[in-house]
Amino acid sequence: MGASNIASAFAYWRQKLTPQHFIALVHMALVAKDSDQPPRYWGTWQDIAKAMGHEPGREDEKAWESARKLEERAIRALVRTGVIVSTKAASKEKGIRAEYALALEPDRTWRCVRLEKGAEDGIVRGVWEPSLREQMVPTQGNKSFPVKGTDGSSSGNKSTGPRSSQEPDQEQSQDNITSQSDLTSARAREEAERQRQMAELEQRMGRAS
Numbered sequence: 614m615g616a617s618n619i620a621s622a623f624a625y626w627r628q629k630l631t632p633q634h635f636i637a638l639v640h641m642a643l644v645a646k647d648s649d650q651p652p653r654y655w656g657t658w659q660d661i662a663k664a665m666g667h668e669p670g671r672e673d674e675k676a677w678e679s680a681r682k683l684e685e686r687a688i689r690a691l692v693r694t695g696v697i698v699s700t701k702a703a704s705k706e707k708g709i710r711a712e713y714a715l716a717l718e719p720d721r722t723w724r725c726v727r728l729e730k731g732a733e734d735g736i737v738r739g740v741w742e743p744s745l746r747e748q749m750v751p752t753q754g755n756k757s758f759p760v761k762g763t764d765g766s767s768s769g770n771k772s773t774g775p776r777s778s779q780e781p782d783q784e785q786s787q788d789n790i791t792s793q794s795d796l797t798s799a800r801a802r803e804e805a806e807r808q809r810q811m812a813e814l815e816q817r818m819g820r821a822s
Contacts, residue, residue, distance in 0.1 A: 618642035618652050621717035626696050633665055637687040638696060640664035642715060651714040651723045651741050654697070658684045658711075688713075695746070700725045700739040709737045720749045 622642045627635055640661055645652035662668070662680040665687065669676030691697045696716055702725075703711035709728070716722040725739040 617647040618645055618715060618717060622696075625717065625719050626694070629694055630690065630696075633683075634687045634690045636665050637661050637684070638691055641691075641697065641713065642717065645715055651716065651743075653712055653714055653739070653741075655710050655712045655738075658688075661687065695722060698723050698725070700728065702728055702737075702739070707737075712739050714739070714741050720746055722746050 641654040662684045667680035697713040714723040723741045
């Protein structure tokens with residue numbers, strides 16, 4: 614199950630979501646497999662609503678409608694924040710269920726490039742490819758640092774004004790070195806925070822058992 618996924622959720626996303634929406638994310642992270650790349654969730658909306666504390670009686674249609682709206686609001690918030698990515702291909706008529714990739718890492722997200730039907734179970738699933746975020750997700754107390762693009766450029770490291778033709782290239786090189794050093798330090802701090810969250814989670818699970 615998703616112990617490592619939950620640790621990443623706590624390390625990177627707890628401060629960016631409301632408590633209710635974070636509970637929805639934790640449920641999705643728990644159900645998704647740590648070993649999957651990306652971790653994927655395709656449970657029902659009822660499961661998410663129940664995780665958020667909304668479990669109306671079987672005959673209470675109005676209460677279920679309210680729970681459905683709360684679940685949809687949570688999903689929209691998670692998509693908008695960038696922590697989950699949808700295949701955008703769910704279809705009840707075609708038997709294609711909703712599927713979400715969990716983009717839990719601070720510098721990487723996912724995009725669905727196509728759909729494939731499983732040879733054994735016949736379930737239609739997304740085929741995903743990783744891509745870099747335009748802006749790295751900060752942890753609590755850390756500022757965000759630009760993530761280098763695939764072409765080597767750095768988003769978010771924009772010049773504050775025109776450069777003089779007399780300025781030496783050495784200054785630009787020094788800026789690049791500083792940016793890379795800051796990015797490496799930020800990733801090291803985030804990995805340490807993730808390990809701390811994992812250890813805390815394991816302790817809680819141990820006490821619960």
